[in-house]
Amino acid sequence: MSSNTMSPANSPAKTIGQRELIFLVAFMLSLHALTIDGMLPALDNMARELNAVEGNQRQLVVAVFLLCGGLGTLVPGAFADRFGRRPVLLFALVTYALFSLAVSFVHDFTLLLVFRGMQGLLTAGLIVVPNAIIRDRYEGDRMARLLSIVGAVFITVPVIAPSAGQAVLLFAGWRWIFVILSVLALMAAIWVWLRLPETLDPNNRQEIDVPVITRNMWAALSTRASIGYVLGTSLLIGAVFGYVNSAQQLIGEHFGAGDWFPVVFGGTAAMMVVSNLINSRIVERFGARRVSHTGVLIFIAVSLGQIWVSYNHPAQLVWFLPLMATNLALLGFLGANFGSIAMQPFASIAGAASSIQSFFRMFGAAIVGLIIGQSYDGTAHPFATALVICSTSALLLVLFSEKGVLFRRLHGPRKVDE
Incomplete structure (x- = not known):
């Protein structure tokens, strides 16, 4: 079942309009981004205070959260399909608040990584359930449009998060970043409790x-029309995670722009906001497949440019920055559309489908991002090479799902679960 409004059976006293739903979903997804991007400016301070100053060790604060968050996505979908979306969201939000507060009190780097890992594992519902909620109410290119609008709001967070984290550091220590995250999670929990219907x-x-869970997940995983987009998204997001993991070193050390890190990082991420908004305007007209297929081809071309620049204009931010901004902008035409296409066949098992797809997207992306981040050698060469490998592989996976034909537009949804 899918419609633009909830059925009477699902419409208790609580009601929520499309605009409020977009902002609520974006806010919950933003908490996941904030706990990564908001503390990037504090990595140096955290590493020094907790005696984690060897090599790329500081990157583990980000990588462990992403890896455990990816593993955690296997669980909440099944519970959301059984007990509903609201209970799973409330559990994730309260747990997020508690572990953020716990991190703010640690004095040992290993314990910090343990808390970050547990937080990622137990709050994965914030990644899985919002997609299921959108799928409950919308389908097809309309779903892609809504995901793009959510994405535009959500991606605004990485734009401002480093600057916000830097602002906190001006007046307080890095621990207060996590205290603020705890408060924001509790605010989101209250919003869900008061306003979100089941x-x-x-x-x-x-x-x-x-x-039953295994059968549902296997259906979501083994559908050819879907799996190429799931794995392709994993590789593309993995390239972005590689950038996030190494951004502080790449921009601050390689390009020597440490003081400008929040501006540079936020400026490149801002392009994703613009492209998501543009995608929300054009996707229903041209179709998610046509838009995303064009986007991945251009992504490959820009990534090849990254390799050329890394060798011919090394350590020159003025060359790197426009290409990086373009790569991130292109993700606005890929992420929401790939996700919508991948979820389309699974109306009656949206929770399980979102879980297994989120697992391959997030855990796979975290592994790819960790490898890219740890390969940082003081230059932009490994990152540029990774962009080409990830985007080319994503295109091949899309070709598999589409049986070798790009740019077609389906006029009826392909469904395997009805």
């Missing part, structure tokens, strides 16, 4: 039964 159709409730 969007799961009672007819689509699934049993918490291993064979």
Whole structure:
């Protein structure tokens, strides 16, 4: 079942309009981004205070959270399909608040990594459930449009998060960044409790039964029309995670622009906001496939330019910056559209589908991002090479899902679960 409004069975006293739903979903997704990007300016301070100053060790503060968050995505979808979206979201938000507060009190780097890992593992519902909520209410290119609008709001966070984190450091220590994150999570929990109705159709409730869960996840994983987009997204997001993991070193050390890091990082990320807004305007007209297929081809071309620049104009930020901004802008035409295409066939098992797809996207991306980040050698060469490998592989995976044909527009949804 899919419609632009919830069925009467799913419409209790609580009601929420499309605009408020977009902002609520974006806010919850933003918490995930904030706990990564908001503390990037503080990595040096954290590493010094907690005696983690060897090599790329500081990157683990980001990488461990991403890896555990990716693993955690396997669980909440099944619970969301059984008990509903609201309980899973509330659990994730309260847990997020508690672990953020716990991190603010640590005095040992290993314990900090443990808390970050547990936070990523137990709050993965913030990644999985919002997609299921959107799928409960929308489908096709309309879903892609809504995901693009959510993405535009959500991606605004990486634009301002480093500057916000830097501002906190001017007046307080890095620990206060996590205290603020805890407060924001509690605010989101109150918003969900007061305003978000349950969007799961009672007819689509699934049993918490291993064979049922396995069958649903396998259906979501083995559908050819979907899997190429899931794995392709994983590689593209992985390239971005590689940038996030090494951005502070790449921009601050290699390009010598440490004082300008929040501006440079936020400026490149801002292009994703613009492209998501443009995508929300054009995707229903041209179709998610045509827009995203064009985007991935251009991404490959720009990434080849990154390799050329890394060798011919090394350590020159003025050459790197426009290309990096273009790479991130192109993701605005890829992420929401790839995600919408991948979720389209799974209306009745949206939670399980979102879980397994989020796992491959996020855990896979975290692994790719960790490898890229740890390969940093004081130059931009490894990162540029990774961009080409990831984008070319993503194109091949899309070709697999589309049986070798790009740019076609389907006029009816392909469904495998009905």
